[in-house]
Amino acid sequence: MTRNGGSIRIDEARCTGDMACMRVCPTEAIRVRGGKARLLESRCIDCGECIRVCRPRAVSPVTNSFAELSRFDYRVALASPVIYGQFGPAASPERILAALEKAGFDCAVDSTQTCEAVSAAIGHYLRTSGGPRPLISCFCPTVLRLIEVRYPELIELVIPIESPKEILAREVRKAKARDLNLPEDRIGIIYLTPCPGKMLDVLERPGRRRSNVNGAIAISDIYRTVRSLLPIARGSGGGRPQISAVGLTWATLGGQTAFLPPEHRLEVAGLRNVERILTDIEMGKLRDVEYVELHTCPDGCVSGSLLVENPYVARGRILEIIGRLGPQPRERELAEFCEKGEYLADRNLSAQAPGALDLDVGRAISKIRRLEDIQQLVPNINCGACGAPSCTAFAEDVVREEAHLNDCVFMALSQLRAKHNQVVDVVREAKG
Amino acid sequence: MNGGTFRREFEVTGGDFYNAGRVSTEIKEILRQIGIAAPKIRRIAIAAYEAEMNIVMYARSGMVILQVTPEIVRLDVSDVGPGIENIELAMQEGYSTASEEMRALGFGAGMGLPNIKKNADRFEIRSEVGKGTTLEIEVNL
Ligand SMILES: Nc1ncnc2c1ncn2[C@@H]1O[C@H](COP(=O)(O)OP(=O)(O)O)[C@@H](O)[C@H]1O
Ligand code: SF4
Ligand SMILES: [Mg+2]
Numbered sequence A: 001m002t003r004n005g006g007s008i009r010i011d012e013a014r015c016t017g018d019m020a021c022m023r024v025c026p027t028e029a030i031r032v033r034g035g036k037a038r039l040l041e042s043r044c045i046d047c048g049e050c051i052r053v054c055r056p057r058a059v060s061p062v063t064n065s066f067a068e069l070s071r072f073d074y075r076v077a078l079a080s081p082v083i084y085g086q087f088g089p090a091a092s093p094e095r096i097l098a099a100l101e102k103a104g105f106d107c108a109v110d111s112t113q114t115c116e117a118v119s120a121a122i123g124h125y126l127r128t129s130g131g132p133r134p135l136i137s138c139f140c141p142t143v144l145r146l147i148e149v150r151y152p153e154l155i156e157l158v159i160p161i162e163s164p165k166e167i168l169a170r171e172v173r174k175a176k177a178r179d180l181n182l183p184e185d186r187i188g189i190i191y192l193t194p195c196p197g198k199m200l201d202v203l204e205r206p207g208r209r210r211s212n213v214n215g216a217i218a219i220s221d222i223y224r225t226v227r228s229l230l231p232i233a234r235g236s237g238g239g240r241p242q243i244s245a246v247g248l249t250w251a252t253l254g255g256q257t258a259f260l261p262p263e264h265r266l267e268v269a270g271l272r273n274v275e276r277i278l279t280d281i282e283m284g285k286l287r288d289v290e291y292v293e294l295h296t297c298p299d300g301c302v303s304g305s306l307l308v309e310n311p312y313v314a315r316g317r318i319l320e321i322i323g324r325l326g327p328q329p330r331e332r333e334l335a336e337f338c339e340k341g342e343y344l345a346d347r348n349l350s351a352q353a354p355g356a357l358d359l360d361v362g363r364a365i366s367k368i369r370r371l372e373d374i375q376q377l378v379p380n381i382n383c384g385a386c387g388a389p390s391c392t393a394f395a396e397d398v399v400r401e402e403a404h405l406n407d408c409v410f411m412a413l414s415q416l417r418a419k420h421n422q423v424v425d426v427v428r429e430a431k432g
Numbered sequence B: 001m002n003g004g005t006f007r008r009e010f011e012v013t014g015g016d017f018y019n020a021g022r023v024s025t026e027i028k029e030i031l032r033q034i035g036i037a038a039p040k041i042r043r044i045a046i047a048a049y050e051a052e053m054n055i056v057m058y059a060r061s062g063m064v065i066l067q068v069t070p071e072i073v074r075l076d077v078s079d080v081g082p083g084i085e086n087i088e089l090a091m092q093e094g095y096s097t098a099s100e101e102m103r104a105l106g107f108g109a110g111m112g113l114p115n116i117k118k119n120a121d122r123f124e125i126r127s128e129v130g131k132g133t134t135l136e137i138e139v140n141l
Helices: A020-024 A049-053 A066-071 A081-085 A093-102 A112-128 A141-150 A152-157 A164-180 A196-202 A219-232 A245-251 A271-282 A311-324 A331-340 A361-377 A391-399 A409-431 B022-034 B038-058 B100-104 B112-119
Strands: A008-010 A030-033 A036-039 A059-061 A074-079 A107-110 A187-193 A215-218 A265-269 A291-295 B006-013 B061-068 B072-080 B122-128 B132-140
Touching: A008 A036, A020 A030, A020 A049, A049 A059, A066 A187, A066 A215, A074 A081, A074 A093, A074 A164, A081 A093, A081 A245, A081 A311, A093 A107, A093 A219, A107 A164, A112 A164, A112 A245, A112 A331, A141 A152, A141 A196, A141 A271, A152 A271, A152 B038, A164 A187, A164 A196, A187 A196, A187 A219, A196 A215, A215 A219, A245 A311, A265 A271, A271 A291, A271 B038, A361 A391, A361 B006, A361 B022, B006 B022, B006 B038, B022 B038, B022 B061, B038 B061, B038 B072, B038 B112, B038 B132, B112 B122, B112 B132
Parallel strands: A074 A107, A074 A187, A187 A215, A265 A291
Antiparallel strands: A008 A059, A030 A036, B006 B061, B061 B072, B072 B132, B122 B132
């Protein structure tokens, strides 16, 4: 199945064909053909690993630019909690929001309180709904893609809760339209994203519900501007709601599970670890666990691929801010939010089968047998010279008729040898 | 099961908890490549996993044979081991002879065989005490 536009773009002119992206891609979605990297979109899960490793900077996320925002009358920046870890100890959250407003946004909105409300909603949903367990978190778009392409059996376990950015965008749009007396569509709500996955989350795509967010800008793209404006941005800026400690934890691990007892929850980060946990859930293990919080980045969102600060430094900074926050009694507010039940959302995930060798089971069976034969032929040393990340991936490409057996240098060589020997034999015969 | 059959054999070693689950993961991967629908894969994967675990937990060694046609997925599981004395009892939900040690590892809920039966369209179990156990598991496509 194909997707209409992924989150990642490869600039052919810059690509040197060095295969770094191909080797790092966890779903084997990249091939190097004719010296240029190519993305197989149906397999891409938008994890951004290729962006991280590309030296010539040929791989980049498809994000919006600041210039595109001029089409709106009023521009709102939604700050993901991770942004507070990016600018070192001198930059308080209030100051970072103020710098964003100096950078050209009419208003910068903190999202930590909404994140906390969603944590409460998770607890509320688990208490009030039956059905199979564990439920799986739905806030890392890369995890959701991974589930669609690799673990479609688990779609029914994905918790149907709306993401903080959608809830907040909905509220902010209503409030601003009312206060400023503007039509809702004149207000541009822009999410500052730590990763290509969340970028893609807000893009309009067929078959997906429409996002309340109008666009996304990579935090790495606004980093320098914000940094340069911090010294002249005034931090105190009265009237901003307090930062929520639980909400801030969404930048690291355990934010979503803040209101769940430890014995009922798991927090897992890093793609390989996520895959292991999903495999366990698939086999019917972990039935005692109520909820698993999953992040494909190695340390949660502070290690997103579109961030600048070292993730460990960023996490330290987030913890430091949390440590300074006083007590935050919000039980009443949170309970009201949960009771309203407006946090529910259908994620519209659809099982996809990019792994299937053929749409027809009978033909797929013939192909998988052919695949086994080819696997016997190739040297299984994963040299990559054919442009596929492993001999197994290459064998699959051959079966799918996307590569030719002779693209493997070893296959070509042995054919050449066979031909050579034939020639030698012919010459010998002629001489004899 | 003729012409268009895919067949693959997997060996399972008793007591090898480190590798436990690999066979069922591999089976799942193959079914994905063949393009079996997700809910069926889930049922087969659960059955395969429980069968594999029972060999790991109770038997000396065993074998899983996977066969796939456009109509059916079939698992033949056989082991060399102690066998099961009272099959009726073993099939009851919650019945388990797992050791304390295994329970500490999170096994021994006594749901394995019942879950296999629940997920299969056809299930047969045979066992000879002192020799071993065989399972036939089928899921219709
Ligand atoms: N392959 C086997 N060999 C010997 N005994 C077995 C085998 N499979 C199951 N049993 C017996 O049947 C019981 C129930 O098995 P099962 O339903 O899988 O639950 P559990 O594995 O949690 O004990 C086991 O405790 C064991 O006594
Ligand atoms: S862990 Fe966070 S930053 Fe990383 S891909 Fe998932 S949502 Fe994006
Ligand atoms: Mg068992």
